[in-house]
Amino acid sequence: MCMTPSRLLLILALVGTGFSCQQKAIDIDPGSTNSDWTTESHSNEVDPNYAVVFPQEQVNTLEITMTAADWTAIRADMKTKFGSDFGGSGTTGGGMGGAGGFGSDDPDYVALPVKFNGKVWNKVGFRLKGNSSLSSTWRSGIYKLPFRLHFDKFEDDFPDIKNQRFYGFKELSMSPAYSDNSLIREKVVADIFRSAGVPAAQTAFYKVYIDFGEGQKYCGVYTMVEVIDDTMVKDQFGEDDGNIYKPESTFQQFTQSQFEKKNNETAADWSDAQAFVTALNATTRTTNAAEWRANLEKTFNVDHYLKFLAVNNTIVNWDTYGAMAHNYYLYNAPAGKLTWIPWDHNMSMTSTAGGGGNPGNGGGGMRAVSISMSEVTGSWPLLRYVANDPVYYARYKEHAKTFLETVFTTANMNALFEKNTNLISPYVIGPQATETGKYSNLSSSANFTSALGVLKAHVVTRNQEVSTFLK
Incomplete structure (x- = not known):
């Protein structure tokens, strides 16, 4: 039925347009039980808002909450599919542990609330993702895990989130910068490809807080990556x-x-x-x-x-x-x-x-x-x-x-690296937040501070090698 007060008003307004109550009930105000629901933020009736979701001059914040039962279910699923419980091998203080693939099936989704800019998205599909990145962080007991968000994954189970979106995006991928002390490679390489005329997913930095059932923990700076088959192809290929x-x-x-x-x-x-x-x-x-x-x-x-x-x-x-x-x-x-x-x-x-x-x-x-x-x-x-x-x-x-x-000049690359490193530094090594221990893939803050120089040196070396090749 679509006779809630808000839907009744819309139905009355549509009299004479040819739309029936049954036709409109599936796509108007699907988040009526969520007071944070707006057309701009939660519906599928708007174009993806890249300025809000993928800002280039600031670091957004994402908060994810799971119950202890949710975390237990995730661990059980991972152990069944991949043979290892969380922290089952390797070290626990930022070490890399055992790398390599461990399984072919995707982990299961669980339905969780996600908070952004004071608004909540209910029953969002959350699952772990990745191959070597997931294998190593999982076995090492590192909570900075790669994951994916699917905003209407559970719409069949929870009709109130029918066609739920995140400012026009249905799916988003979150990269924890595994095996990258600079924490910027995922971001800047996508930028480099596009600058060279090669379409690549949009990216942006996010501070991520996750409650694993025992209180909210800071899991550091992630790179949010646009999902290719969700919005990227339509946006960049037309x-x-x-x-x-x-x-x-x-x-x-x-x-x-x-x-x-x-x-x-x-x-x-x-x-x-x-x-x-x-x-x-x-x-x-x-x-x-x-x-x-x-x-x-x-x-x-x-x-x-x-x-x-x-x-x-x-x-x-x-x-x-x-x-x-x-x-x-x-x-x-x-x-x-x-x-x-x-x-x-x-x-x-x-x-x-x-x-x-x-x-x-x-x-x-x-x-x-x-x-x-x-x-x-x-x-x-x-x-x-x-x-x-x-x-x-x-x-x-x-x-x-x-x-x-x-594109790949030392001046261009140094400016790109410095901009992004300066942008995230306050949230990696402080003062506003600091990645530490089992909530980071960094084994020390010194590794982050030295990574900028390593990137710059890499560009110099590659310029020399490629120039020699082209002669």
């Missing part, structure tokens, strides 16, 4: 009708299960992804290179990928295609071909596999792709084959040169 994939594939062959669809799930059509992989591995690559390139470019935005690759290999990235078969999206853009979207940047912009954090991580045997790509084997065909093709390799070098001269 539409989101095409297939969005989050693959776990090296592209040696097409295996449907390796191409997870993030939209259009009910349409059993993977033909665009299959056509791309087929074109990439076609035998014409060695017999008729021009034909191979033409067919590949019908299915895949190659020049855009070469631009991404030039940026990615210049800055150094230990956790993406070439090292791991994940951390990227493919979107069938308006042009009708798949376009590469980068994802997950906390382990980039560093010369060590630990991602610029505690060296105890060791990198798990990962190897970042060099600027020349000379070491890459055929097990990574999208790297090896474009590097082998003289036309594509020349374009790749042109993109690297442009990036080096117009």
Whole structure:
């Protein structure tokens, strides 16, 4: 029924418009039991408000409250799926513990209240996320865990949150800067990609407070990351009708299960992804290179990928295609071909596999792709084959040169690093808040203060190495 006073007034106002009570009941004032509900903040009737959710000049605050029973349920789910209780191995004072993946299923969602700017969002879906970042922090007993928020995940169970949004956003990802003493890599690398003309998720810093059932604790500075299939594609590509994939594939062959669809799930059509992989591995690559390139470019935005690759290999990235078969999206853009979207940047912009954090991580045997790509084997065909093709390799070098001269200069990078470090410093090492102990991935405040210099030195080194490569 939709005969609450507020809905009755709206129904009366709609008399003569052709809308029935039944038609409007599903989408007007779905948060009527929440006094904080407003159209601007909670409804799905507004465009995403990037200025509020992703500010670039301030650090927002997010408060999450769970009961002791919620935390117990999370621990039980993690132990069942991944074989380890919280703090089950490793150290507990900011150490990295045992890195590496531990399970393939996503953790379960629980329904929790989230508070922001004095307003509450009820029954928000909260779940842990990540691979090595989650594995290490969980086993080490670090409460600064990576997590994801889904604002209408439980709308079927709780109709009052039907189509609930967070200033226009349905889902948001929270990165704790695992293995990154600077705490800014996730943020600045996304900025760098966009500055170079490569669409990437919007990011912003948040102070996060979590009550695990025993009182609110400060869990430090997180980077909020826009979810690709929620708002990013529509915002930066202008539409989101095409297939969005989050693959776990090296592209040696097409295996449907390796191409997870993030939209259009009910349409059993993977033909665009299959056509791309087929074109990439076609035998014409060695017999008729021009034909191979033409067919590949019908299915895949190659020049855009070469631009991404030039940026990615210049800055150094230990956790993406070439090292791991994940951390990227493919979107069938308006042009009708798949376009590469980068994802997950906390382990980039560093010369060590630990991602610029505690060296105890060791990198798990990962190897970042060099600027020349000379070491890459055929097990990574999208790297090896474009590097082998003289036309594509020349374009790749042109993109690297442009990036080096117009974006990745020491002046530009130093300004970017200093701005973001200064922005979060009061909330990492004080005086307004301090990350400490088991509520931080930092083993000491000195590691944070020295990280800025490490980042700046990395840019100098990479500029020298890439310049030498381009000669």
